[in-house]
Amino acid sequence: MQTKVFHVVIVGAGMAGVSVATRLRELGFAGAVTLVSQEEEAPYDRPPLSKQFLLDGDADAIRLQPEALAAQALADIALIRGNPAVALDVRAREVRLGDGRGLRWDRLVLATGARPRVLPALARSPRVQTLRTLEDARAIRQTLTLGARLLIVGGGPIGLELAAMGLRLDARVTLVEAADRLMTRSAPALIAEHLRRHHVDSGVDIRLGRSVADAPDDGHAVLDDGARVAADLIVVGIGVHANDELAVQAGLAADDGIFVDGFGRTTAPGVFAIGDVTRQRNPATGRFERIETWSNAQGQARALAAHLTDPDNAVPYAETPWFWSDQGELRLQAAGAITGDEQAIRGDPQSGRFSLIQWRDGRIVGVAAVNAARDFHMLRRLVAAGSRLRPEVLTDPQANLKSLIAAAAAPSTPA
Numbered sequence: 001m002q003t004k005v006f007h008v009v010i011v012g013a014g015m016a017g018v019s020v021a022t023r024l025r026e027l028g029f030a031g032a033v034t035l036v037s038q039e040e041e042a043p044y045d046r047p048p049l050s051k052q053f054l055l056d057g058d059a060d061a062i063r064l065q066p067e068a069l070a071a072q073a074l075a076d077i078a079l080i081r082g083n084p085a086v087a088l089d090v091r092a093r094e095v096r097l098g099d100g101r102g103l104r105w106d107r108l109v110l111a112t113g114a115r116p117r118v119l120p121a122l123a124r125s126p127r128v129q130t131l132r133t134l135e136d137a138r139a140i141r142q143t144l145t146l147g148a149r150l151l152i153v154g155g156g157p158i159g160l161e162l163a164a165m166g167l168r169l170d171a172r173v174t175l176v177e178a179a180d181r182l183m184t185r186s187a188p189a190l191i192a193e194h195l196r197r198h199h200v201d202s203g204v205d206i207r208l209g210r211s212v213a214d215a216p217d218d219g220h221a222v223l224d225d226g227a228r229v230a231a232d233l234i235v236v237g238i239g240v241h242a243n244d245e246l247a248v249q250a251g252l253a254a255d256d257g258i259f260v261d262g263f264g265r266t267t268a269p270g271v272f273a274i275g276d277v278t279r280q281r282n283p284a285t286g287r288f289e290r291i292e293t294w295s296n297a298q299g300q301a302r303a304l305a306a307h308l309t310d311p312d313n314a315v316p317y318a319e320t321p322w323f324w325s326d327q328g329e330l331r332l333q334a335a336g337a338i339t340g341d342e343q344a345i346r347g348d349p350q351s352g353r354f355s356l357i358q359w360r361d362g363r364i365v366g367v368a369a370v371n372a373a374r375d376f377h378m379l380r381r382l383v384a385a386g387s388r389l390r391p392e393v394l395t396d397p398q399a400n401l402k403s404l405i406a407a408a409a410a411p412s413t414p415a
């Protein structure tokens, strides 16, 4: 594996692709590494696009590994920009690029991420936008000026982060969510209600159980109940589709996400996939799912790089999923399952700082924390360990989490 002719080709230069490229070098991989990006932009980090970037527009601040990638000769990572991979020949081990060029690989990594779902009813309106790329964020930033009327479709993390930023930029913000609560996929109901109250109190007009039916040319959007909402900009944040077409065309097992194991192995020998484009076993649910988080992209990349450089000692990726979401003054952090058969609150929601812990069959399976970063980092370890610490212990305000964890974080025995 450590020969100069050995070539790892990585398709997609987002967090997953850049992480595996740089990790290979950190681990001393001596072969060639090529990163293929369909974007012209130098690689960048996506989480700030719905946060700080909307305020300051500072693209330099969000570049990924600038020192490694700017000095490519040093890092020895070839970056091909503005040139998508368009087809794979798994037998010949060759990927064809948009400009007709063919690249031979010894190992191929698909890190093509995901793209936003769109609403067909709104697809033709020039006022409608999604938020995935730096270009999207620049376009949103340009329209979000004082007094602009922003309509957000979708009450997930990106929609709520954008709502908070809209208010900071003095826009008037309406958010429409089809479900009867916010954050259905990523936060427990109690937390979602806490967030809803915070956003409403801050000035966001939230309409639950509603969808957008039309966006006529008169500067309004029409909701399914006939209500008309004035909107200069409509941002749709209703989830994503995996960019798994290359894999599907090449015959790899995929279903809106490429199936992988803990080393990113797909069903084709020598072909790997990592990041948002994958479908992997989620340790929190036991099901094969897409885990669309920043930490997952890096964790999978690290496990794959270790596997490629030292397969005998590599450890498969099996981290309990976790993410954060900054929504105005609230920082939400969550790990593991969002529901259980028992739940308890540590801290006081009235104070604005608390954690909600979930148990299933006596084991801690999830935690979601609001403005309680210290508790979150410790409780997350109990989730990962499947601890059996009881609610009355963890909700005791005098309980010292650090010492409880020292005693309990050792892997527990099966029930």
Ligand SMILES: Cc1cc2nc3c(=O)[nH]c(=O)nc-3n(C[C@H](O)[C@H](O)[C@H](O)COP(=O)(O)OP(=O)(O)OC[C@H]3O[C@@H](n4cnc5c(N)ncnc54)[C@H](O)[C@@H]3O)c2cc1C
Pocket: 011, 012, 013, 014, 015, 016, 017, 036, 037, 038, 039, 045, 046, 047, 048, 049, 050, 083, 084, 085, 086, 111, 112, 113, 114, 131, 132, 133, 158, 243, 246, 274, 275, 276, 277, 291, 292, 293, 294, 295, 297, 322, 323, 324, 325, 326
């Ligand atoms: C606005 C926003 C805010 C977010 N905030 C958070 C957060 O607060 N916390 C959190 O945990 N996660 C957050 N995330 C999620 C996190 O950013 C993603 O999970 C992570 O970026 C996934 O990285 P990736 O490399 O798998 O995919 P991507 O970042 O999507 O990168 C994939 C790259 O591959 C390229 N590509 C696709 N097809 C091809 C092709 N055929 N040829 C060449 N290139 C191709 C794409 O153009 C893209 O550049 C956020 C995401 C967004 C969009």
